Amino acid sequence: MKRLFLQTWILLAADFQLILGAGLKDTPTLGSKDTPRLLIRDIITGTFEYETVQNHSVFLYQEYSKELYVGGANFVLKLDVNNYHIIEKFPLTTTEQQQCEEESCENVITVIEKFQDSLFVCGTNGHRPQCWKLFPSVQNQTFEVMESYEGTGISPFVHTQNYLSLSVEGDLYAAAPLDADGSSLQFRRKAGSRTNVWMYDSWVSEPTFISASWVKQQYDPDDEKIYVFFREKNSDPSPEADPWLSRVGRVCKVDEGGSKRFFQNMWTSFLKARLVCGFRKESLYFNRLQDIYVMDAEDWHDTKVYALFSSSWNSTAVCVYSIGMIEDVFENSTFKGYDKEIPHPRPGTCVSNSRSLPQATINIIKDYPEMTDWVHAAPFYVSSNNYTKIVVDRVQAADQNMYNVLFLATDSGKIHKVLEAGSEPFIISETRLSNTSSIQVMKLDSEKKKLVVGISEKISTVDLQRCQEYNSSCADCVLARDPYCAWTPSGCVPTVNGSIQNIMNGGISVCPGEETKAVNRSKRETTWPNSRTMHSVPQNVPFYLSCPIGSYHAEYTWEHRGRSFPCLQMLSSCLHLIPSMAQENYGDYECVSIERNYRKVVKKYRLIEQELPDESRYFKTNNVPYQRNGATTVVPQIAWFTLLAEAVLGIIK
């Protein structure tokens, strides 16, 4: 009978889907600082949908240009990111179709680089990696294939294999398997004006390359290095050792390899060091490097390396290093396994003619390229979210200071916006781009304050300054601690001079009128709803009150006749359940949120007793309720109550 009762009302409770449809674990837990403060929707300002789902996509997006080059299966696209109009679509199918098996015939584009005034594109080409130079890369002219090259070592054979590419001053650096089974991965200078150079076989063991980065030096370009971040197999076979280690490697830009007699076409400057993210005291390390974002600084030593790691216990961490820290290890550490005198020049020093380096120096590079010391940092942010990608923006806030904001993509289509200020990370918000797809590419446009994000179905632009989300009051705007936004007389707006904000701690005493109130906690109250919602409810029926959750970092309580009751979180609502209405349950209720001592009345209710002519018939004679005059608002609430109770019991179980 109870089921029947439920089924009748399932049809009526339009929001029923909300409970059973959405996963509860996907909603942040109320009151926890480790979860996003806000869930932001409708943040997408532009979208381009692919004609067919892409299993892999690659972007070339240069900030300050409005063009986005996109590589997918059998095509390269040039898009105008302002409106996602196609400027050009260039088909690039597998050459010699007949020779590949049907399912592997795709030419999945894996590399797009601006290289020597052309667009350099490589793809899997049906298991026969191939590269094409497309001319011209100037506006409104159509692409044309000018040259085509064998692409092994630049593009992988299938898109799931590891690879990376980097274009520096007309040279192309790349890592990709040399063998079709994905083995023989090498980081090499592969094409361009300088000599091709590659790695000595024993330097790395089963590597996975994550990122390569060129760090410029204004005053000494010949000393510039290319840093390569990767994971490799741990040579320590002991069972307690982690099977994988993360590394930073380094080569000189001017390295042309050794002489004809010794180490010709091999890096003469390659060094590597352990890149460690963890708590040394506890021996708790995050060993699997996932992604890198390098943020340039005026002084190259201050260039920051944001490294995202995962661990064997499903937890992720962000560690922040500087190039100065990395250089300190490469310049000052001893060489692991080598205890004799270090020859001159010190191995790894950038010299203008690497072919004339003394053999003693190169011998150490060859046999002992690993540094004894580690590049170590303690995690800045540890999370149970499975983050897979990171980008970092630098934002000038209302106090004129610069703050770094991290954008972390999860494997389930979400992006977290995390403030780096003070010692603790602050998770400003969560944006969901997809319920099913993981994020394939994420590019930052710091000038336009946008992220361009690729998933398998589409490309979307995410607006990073959605200040209207915090527009209800100065306190709302300041509590958000979003450096992109600040409070002005016309509301919460993108930061302008003279606006109000408090990024460092989110304290609302900066808001006009809050300064004096801040002294007395019980007076700090903003009453947001002016009106009270009335419900007339008969006695002895179950009832619940609901209040929307604005901030997941706040504490919510229900206040009634001088008593306070905890809030029961149900997705994005905060509930108060009354199992059976009794005399003492009538009266005024307030849903109150408290965040950082800021107290706000979110919702007000008044429950008044409703007289039913025959109360017993209403509920007891049968379980299918019928409606009496005036009881219509109550009945769905009762049905809801039962559903909620079941859902809650389900969760508790």
Ligand SMILES: *[C@@H]1O[C@H](CO)[C@@H](O)[C@H](O)[C@H]1NC(C)=O
């Ligand atoms: C994408 O992957 C699916 C499943 O692995 C496969 O069936 C499909 O052919 C792939 N599509 C392309 C365009 O490669």
Ligand SMILES: *[C@@H]1O[C@H](CO)[C@@H](O)[C@H](O)[C@H]1NC(C)=O
């Ligand atoms: C591109 O098109 C614009 C007008 O559509 C034209 O004025 C310009 O000359 C063209 N540029 C080139 C390089 O052809």
Ligand SMILES: *[C@@H]1O[C@H](CO)[C@@H](O)[C@H](O)[C@H]1NC(C)=O
């Ligand atoms: C980590 O996650 C995987 C996949 O979700 C699961 O199989 C494994 O048990 C988890 N490990 C731990 C230590 O939680």
Ligand SMILES: *[C@@H]1O[C@H](CO)[C@@H](O)[C@H](O)[C@H]1NC(C)=O
């Ligand atoms: C090497 O160590 C010395 C002494 O501690 C220090 O002054 C120097 O800056 C270090 N070198 C680098 C590149 O950090």
Ligand SMILES: *[C@@H]1O[C@H](CO)[C@@H](O)[C@H](O)[C@H]1NC(C)=O
């Ligand atoms: C995290 O995401 C990566 C990439 O999508 C996936 O390979 C891995 O299995 C995920 N880990 C867990 C614990 O779900």
Ligand SMILES: *[C@@H]1O[C@H](CO)[C@@H](O)[C@H](O)[C@H]1NC(C)=O
């Ligand atoms: C995810 O699913 C929810 C509930 O089904 C839906 O409301 C929402 O629009 C979906 N989001 C996206 C980005 O598809």
Ligand SMILES: *[C@@H]1O[C@H](CO)[C@@H](O)[C@H](O)[C@H]1NC(C)=O
């Ligand atoms: C923000 O609030 C102000 C009033 O405080 C209002 O004038 C303005 O239109 C609001 N802006 C948005 C984007 O909602």
Ligand SMILES: *[C@@H]1O[C@H](CO)[C@@H](O)[C@H](O)[C@H]1NC(C)=O
């Ligand atoms: C904002 O104010 C600062 C110092 O008060 C000044 O240096 C800066 O130029 C101002 N910015 C704008 C856009 O007016």
Ligand SMILES: *[C@@H]1O[C@H](CO)[C@@H](O)[C@H](O)[C@H]1NC(C)=O
């Ligand atoms: C704070 O406000 C309460 C109630 O208005 C009052 O009783 C109390 O004296 C105030 N405390 C201070 C320190 O002003």
